[in-house]
Amino acid sequence: MFKGRIFSLTILAGCSLVLAACASQPKTLALSDYGSxxxxxxxxxxxxxxDGQLLGLEYLDRRVLLKPSPTDTGALYVAPGDTSTRFLAEGKRATLTLKGDLLPECLEPGAIESQFEAIGADPDWSALIENNRMTLTPPYQQQALNEIWLTETLANRHGRTFEAKTEAQSLEVRVAHQLCEVGLDKRQYPSQIRLTLDGNSFEGCGGDRERLFRGVQWVVEDLAGAGLIDRSMVTLQFLGNGRVAGRASCNRFMGNYRLSDDGLSFSTLGSTMMACAPSLMNQERKYLELLGQVVDGRIGRQGELLLETGNGEVIKAFPATTDNL
Structure with missing residues (x-):
């Protein structure tokens, strides 16, 4: 009898240790089926x-191996010895922090953000989709319709289609991930939207506008039509929390940016104090002066970034193809 009690306690203690060990293990890999x-x-x-234990992360010309780490949700992977680089996978969406910068929500091909906003103009309408529920302010109406439950009827790498039926009407929302412009000022968004209510269709745009600018370094190729000095490097990167940084020719600079319905602007720009050849210093001075005068930013037909000043001068930049800038 005494031995039996010892045996039972041993089993219970062993089970407790196993459960504790299991609780501390990272969750099963929860990656998108696309792998991208x-x-x-x-x-x-x-x-x-x-080896099946580490996760390979590839972007631009880099490949980073990440190690599994315990987490309460999804599957978390962290760069060994560098907690400023981490990847949290949650199926069709993920979160990526690179070198301390939290990037916009990562989406598998065709997926929409966890909080997806859409707007239309002429007539005006707006919608918010979250967890397959939609809040809609229909065209020609002021009052929002809340808690519209959506059914996803189409999902591919190009976008999503949702449908719903209420007591008053049937509706469909189609999202296509193509550059979209809306309103008289032609504000740009990452997705095109078609809202159909009882057979009547209304066009619009949607998605987080910061997705158009963030995630990469932009390499400047032209300053107000004057080009750049050969082999000089001028860059720009939109970071989290409204911060901006880059290389101005000789020195590195940092500051703030603001993206709103009124446009895009930069403020509190400052730089390091290295001295270079006079031609580089002149180019740097011109670049920072132009940045301070920017009133709007757009994405061109070839994927280039176009920053326009109030005088109509333009800074043109393209996404970097390497991480070694």
């Missing part, structure tokens, strides 16, 4: 490494 995501302007690929 888009985090703003940055395309990434993820796949288990050859």
């Amino acid at each position: 995501y888009r985090c703003g302007q940055l395309d990434i690929r993820v796949a288990p490494a050859e």
Whole structure:
């Protein structure tokens, strides 16, 4: 009898240790079936490494191996010895922090943000989709319709289609991930929207506008039509929390940016104090002066960034193809 009690206690203690160990283990890999995501302007690929324990993360010309780490949700992977680089996978969406910068929500091809906003003009309408529920302010109406439950009827790498039926009407929302412009000022958004109510269709745009600018470094190729000095490097990167940084020719600079319905602007720009050749210093001075005068930013037909000043001068930049700038 005494031995039996010892045996029972041993089993219970062993089970407790097993449960504690299991609780501390990282969750099963929860990757998109596509194995790829888009985090703003940055395309990434993820796949288990050859040993099956680490996760390979590829972006631009880099490949980083990440180690599994305990988490309460999804599957978390962290760069060994560098907690400023981490990837949290949650199926069709993910969160990526690179070198301390939290990128826009990473989406598998065709997926929409966890909180997806859409607007239309002429007539005006707006919608918010979250967890397959939609809040809609229909065209020609002021009062919002809340708690419309959506059914996803189409999902592919190009977008999503949702349908719903209420007591008053039937509706369909189609989302296509193509550059979209809305309103008289032609504000740009990452997705085109078609809202159909009882057979009547209304066009609009949607998605987080910061996705158009963030995720990559932009390499400047032209300053107000004057080009750049050969082999000089001028860059710009939109970071989290409204911060901006880059290389101005000789020095590195940092500051703030603001993206709103009124446009895009930069403020409190400052730089390091290195001295270079006079020609580089002149180019740097011109670049920072132009940045301070920017009133709007757009994405061109070739994917280039166009920053326009109040005088109509334009800074043109393209996404970097390397991480080694």
